[in-house]
Amino acid sequence: MKRVVIGQAGGPTAVINNSLAGFLENIADAECYAIDCGFEGLVKNRIRFIDSRLNQHILQNRHTPGAILGSGRYHVSEEDFKKIITNLKDTGIDSVVMAGGNGTMWALSRLSEHARAAGYDLQVLGIPKTVDNDLGMTDHSPGFPSAAKYVGFSTRDMISDLESMRNFEKIRIVETMGRYGGWLAAAARLFHPITRKDSPLLVYIPEKHLTREMFLEDIDKTLKKHGVAFVVVSEGVKLGDQEVVKTSSNGRNILGGIATILAKEAENHFQVMARDECLGMNQRSFSLSVSSVDREESYQSGKEAAIRLLKDESDKMICIGREENNTYKARYLGVSLKEVAEAGERRMPEEFTRDPEAYIEWLKPLISY
DSSP states (O other): OEEEEEEEOBSOOSSHHHHHHHHHTTOTTEEEEEETTHHHHHHTTOEEEOOHHHHHHHHHTTTOSSOTTOOBOOOOOHHHHHHHHHHHHHHTOOEEEEEEOHHHHHHHHHHHHHHHHTTOOOEEEEEEOOSSOOOTTSSOOTTHHHHHHHHHHHHHHHHHHHHHTTTTOOEEEEEEOOTTOOHHHHGGGTTSOTTOTTOOEEEEOTTSOOOHHHHHHHHHHHHHHHSOEEEEEETTOOBTTBOOEEEEETTEEEEOOHHHHHHHHHHHHHOSOEEEEEOTTHHHHOGGGOOHHHHHHHHHHHHHHHHHHHTTOOSEEEEEEEOSSSSOOEEEEEEEHHHHHHHOSOOOOHHHHHOHHHHHHHHGGGTOO
């Protein structure tokens, strides 16, 4: 009988617990353990048996936002990998499954390498998860569609709010998550047609160069045409060559603050009221914006991990592909963890940055509204 430990790492999503449910409901003839707070829990040996009570609790909360096992960010050092191997050996674990993003897939790949070097037969699988949609080797990641839906609805409604306050507030600048990919920010156009002639919406993504002069020129044109300007900017956008970093943790830059900088630039230049806002953690936790497609694909990703685990597959991340036909249908594949790690953070392809309408058409089947 397999002895499997499963955990959740990195920033959670509104559907991540459904991946956990998908795995647990389809992992027959296995002894399952839970990791408390992702890789930190593996390093500190915070592993507990999933008894019937914990299993029921997880399944009852499959639609609850946040990571029910505990998540968080933890940089795994080379020494930490050795501790993890020791802990897994002591517990008799032969399989590790982790739901996460880029950092998680890198760590799983390295864990597998350390296990082989130690002569330890360890099965390793990854379940994709990220609202940023920057995981390589997959069409999209569970968690992203619901976050994109939230951004789309928020933008549509906040534009209406701004237009009604035009005699007081002229410029509103909203910052989204996304790191170095513009997937979330570009979703601002989802419910606000690109072809709408009277739209005051401007969208800035990291894949396109932006300077102070370009920004002020765009605002000037939009104010003259519409009386107000509504800007959606990804946290990873640079102003010229300046990357805006809020702080750093374990060598990872925590981006944020570009909206504040742009609002100050606009207010000082145009001498009008400009407000900056951050959509914040609602992007990854707002249960009312969960896409039914996203919820189902999250479950199926966990289920696929269970199926492949029982087939003794290892060193793979579950990925989502699209069937080649006119009707959207997902298919589930396994791709090399090493390839995912080496691919790095996935940015929007040129076909979408050049043609925003093509991106919205690609996105629509995932939203289920």
